[in-house]
């Protein structure tokens with residue numbers, strides 16, 4: 001069926017099929033939008049997007065209001081307290097690539113938690129972040145800071161060896177333009193490591209009543225699976241070197257969803273608290289491609 005969706009920003013198709021209709025998450029768990037939200041799937045490239053009227057404007061991310069909506073701190077120290085612990089996941093997905101001596105850039109770096117973890121090895125560090133509340137702190141740490149990719153392209157075209165962008169592409173107005181701009185920033189031999197939530201997350205099938213209204217959210221405009229992410233990357237001037245899926249949570253999280261119909265993070269349930277069990281569970285989901293995050297390593301096409 002058709003709805004009020006403009007032609008797809010990625011492929012230009014206007015063949016949208018509604019795959020979800022109803023309230024979606026608006027910030028932290030428990031806050032929902034009105035019932036009129038809809039998610040459409042593009043018949044051309046397979047991406048899913050939230051109807052534009054329910055999405056946040058891109059300017060929203062320049063303000064502290066965005067972190068406040070997520071109930072997250074808006075100062076650098078508070079951000080580190082929340083996010084430092086997640087950087088091992090990004091470092092694991094980077095391995096075995098080394099950043100030693102390279103010019104690196106994190107596109108949408110927030111307070112720069114990931115950059116702090118690699119800055120000691122890197123040759124030069126570029127921080128691209130629309131939220132100006134973080135800029136002074138990023139500059140104090142010696143990073144070259146830009147508010148947006150247009151400014152960065154003017155000042156630093158084809159200068160980056162290795163770019164990163166974790167959990168950003170799902171927010172932007174135009175994912176094709178977003179990746180094409182990054183392609184302009186990196187050297188011809190450069191690479192980009194990208195992550196985004198995986199819409200093939202196993203809980204989407206297991207809890208079709210409760211999980212989609214949590215997974216789809218007002219701050220995420222785009223929802224990719226591995227194939228639609230590949231399609232977007234290739235259209236934007238990249239080739240996919242590798243892609244894989246990562247799962248952040250142990251088995252207790254899945255049991256918690258099934259029992260309580262709500263997220264429980266890393267909280268462990270009685271008896272479901274074995275590292276061995278969780279390790280098997282995560283690797284099993286990753287092998288099947290149904291974990292909660294997608295990662296892709298992209299190389300610039302010449």
Ligand SMILES: [Zn+2]
Pocket residue numbers: 008009010011012013042043044045046047
């Ligand atoms: Zn499309």
